[in-house]
Amino acid sequence: LPVSLPKVVLKIIKHYQEEGQGSEVVQGVLLGLVVDDRLEITNCFPFPQHTEDDADFDEVQYQMEMMRSLRHVNIDHLHVGWYQSTYYGSFVSRALLDSQFSYQHAIEESVVLIYDPIKTAQGSLSLKAYRLTPKLMEICKEKDFTPEGLKKANIGFEHMFEEVPIVIKNSHLISVLMWELEDKSTVADKHELLNLSSSNHLEKSLQLLMDRVDDMSQDIVKYNTYSRNLSKQQQQKHQYLQRRQQENAQRQSRGEPPLPEEDITKMFKPPQPPPRMDTLLIAGQINNYCQNVKEFTSQNLGKLFMAEALQGHN
């Protein structure tokens, strides 16, 4: 289970705040150490936004230089993962899967930290760490995304990612710093969490959910046509075989040589099964949205009841 240090938390927040207002996601690399059974994340640095020209090369070089420089100042420079910001919880995508797979393939323990700025602005820091389950790792390795492959692995959308709990650990010096900040800074508004307005957030979440469900239904239609095609083909094959046998029987009764058994498989090419990976991803994403919405609504219900109590005394 990962342990992160406050510097990382603050840096991620700052990076999103400064650079991520318009664009989709902001990304960066996590650095740290593996200690006993814990993964300690002690530093991070952000990636520049992708420019049009030569983004890949820039990235690798940038990373290398950063790590080299950090080594000079005794900062742990081992990759332990990466982080990404998300918009209303929509992060389950092919790109994420690929990146996380490549990281986890290289480094056993790596995690992806998902930072949700909108939820954080609502009052509580939303930072989650995910890893791919071993089953999913295997599938990605095989690159076998057909339904048979997935059935073999018996993997459902719930088993794609496993969430790892995060603990924030402060050193003594940071604790002193915290005391100092508490003294000196003005008491800001700490009560965004008790904000009652929910419709905006719910609207957006539901809209995203609907989009995904649409995608899902398209996918399902595709799968249905595929299975229908498959069964039709089976039927055709069966009919053909039967006709063949009948003809052969007739010919035999007439004394003619039987027609050769033709290669059935060449005649009836089985339709291509659609890859199931996307479906899995969409399902996972929908699941995520639903979870978020449920969390949100439960919180709001609590707040509403509190407001009722307040009115009651009036």
Add this chain to the structure above:
Amino acid sequence: MNMCRPVDVAKWWQQENPAAQRRAPSSSSPSSSSSSVRLMEAVRCVASEQRRMLSSAQPLSTLPRLRRSSFPQQRGRSRHFLITATSTSGLQVALYVFTEAGELSSFSKMSVFGPVVKIHPVVLASICDSYERRNEGASRVIGTLLGTIDKHSIEVTNCFSVPHNESEDEVAVDMEFAKNMYELHKRVSPTEVIIGWYATGFDITEHSVLIHEYYSREASNPIHLTVDSALQSGKMNIRAYVSAQMGVPGKTVGVMFTPLSVKYVYYDTERIGVDLLQRTRVTPSRTKGLTSDLSQVAGSAARVQDMLTTVLAYIEDVLSGKVTADNSVGRFLMDLVNKVPTISAEDFENMLNSNINDLLMVTYLSNLTQAQIALNEKLVLL
């Protein structure tokens, strides 16, 4: 306000130490060094006494060894000069300027010259972190500050540490490294510029002046931030300084570090992050998991409840006469009570019910969707 100009100070200093007028920067003449050592002694006692005096808010009455008659003094506002002289070059003088303003009792509140420095907590966390990771034998860490400059304020938003070696006579800073890092950082956030540098440790030493000079080549009018991570005075003092030329032009020229006032600013989300970190102070193992769901709401409610109890206690005291009523507080309380909107019970019921219905419907819908995709999954795998 009578200001004692730096020119006067320089002259006074020269009068006190005529031997130190020798301008040879390389060799340290014994007489100047002894006088400067004497002066440093004086400074040290005065500094400790200053702290004592300022903390107890007594008028200054004792100032050993510095001739106070040459300093004009005003009622309630007086200026104390503390001078430290370096032993290598008698010319470079760093001055601390403190101003006491009336009823101030804390050492860190000083009046402002020039822009306000706004610091983000991420910078301080990084500084503390790099202090903890310093090389063996290094007593302090330095690094570059990045940020943005406004007309009246300087906002420090990022920093990185720079390796440096410091010994008695010399200091070496890896400027190449600093430049590289700055380039890398610029690719991510192109709006940040070098605005100064930081050092851990309480005092401003002579090396600081040299380093400051390096940085003034990079940025115009750099600021210098000190973070007292060794906790010399029991607290972590975080101060910012700006350098200014002082002295008689043509003759003794020195550098004066004037303090600036430091404020902490946060983005909203940063504030929430810092709140979470604050809560780690309480647990003995200094760790904290991220809470979820209703427990967060419960936490917030508990905080509000605490505040309400404090307010209630205050009201009780006022009613029973223990504490004199303060009108401004009374006005705030009126505001507070009036903020709860008076809605007729029926209307409120309706609003509440419709909101609850909305939320329940959404919950139902999401549960339904989840069941649907689970079903779909199972069907496919058949």
